[in-house]
Amino acid sequence: xxxxxxxxxxxxxxxxxxxxxxxxxxxxxxxxxxxxxxxxxxxxxxxxxxxxxxxxxxxxxxxxxxxxxxxxxxxxxxxxxxxxxxxxxxxxxxxxxxxxxxxxxxxxxxxxxxxxxxxxxxxxxxxxxxxxxxxxxxxx
Numbered sequence: 001x002x003x004x005x006x007x008x009x010x011x012x013x014x015x016x017x018x019x020x021x022x023x024x025x026x027x028x029x030x031x032x033x034x035x036x037x038x039x040x041x042x043x044x045x046x047x048x049x050x051x052x053x054x055x056x057x058x059x060x061x062x063x064x065x066x067x068x069x070x071x072x073x074x075x076x077x078x079x080x081x082x083x084x085x086x087x088x089x090x091x092x093x094x095x096x097x098x099x100x101x102x103x104x105x106x107x108x109x110x111x112x113x114x115x116x117x118x119x120x121x122x123x124x125x126x127x128x129x130x131x132x133x134x135x136x137x138x139x140x
Contacts, residue, residue, distance in 0.1 A: 001024070001027035001028060001030065001031045003031070003035070003038060005024075006028060006031050006038075006039065006042060007042055009021075009024055009028065010042045010043060010045070010046040011046065014046050014047075014049070014050045015043040015044070015045075015046035015047030015048075015049075015050050016047075016050070017029070017032075017043075
């Protein structure tokens with residue numbers, strides 16, 4: 001067993017090797033015999049953590065407070081009903097209608113704008129460049 005593995009086991013299972021996995025105990029005992037100062041120091045650190053953890057206890061909540069919290073909890077609503085389905089369908093239909101109206105308005109607007117480009121030749125020439133304006137305005 002390496003020293004790193006010994007430290008890992010001490011951190012994971014505590015300072016008492018009796019709580020370590022059985023397969024690791026013999027190797028840990030051999031390392032403790034070979035390097036007693038290292039093992040003592042590693043196990044002492046784990047023992048201090050074990051002592052702190054052993055003093056911890058969960059807080060107890062009075063029965064009345066527990067019941068009050070449970071009573072104040074929100075109730076579970078039904079997830080699906082015909083009414084909620086109809087409400088959702090109505091909202092969906094309204095949104096679909098708004099999309100269609102926007103599409104129709106956009107198409108109608110683009111048709112009106114595209115027909116405005118069929119202007120007389122003089123106006124087209126004026127929009128393209130002023131150099132050709134006198135030549136095209138004579139024909140009109």
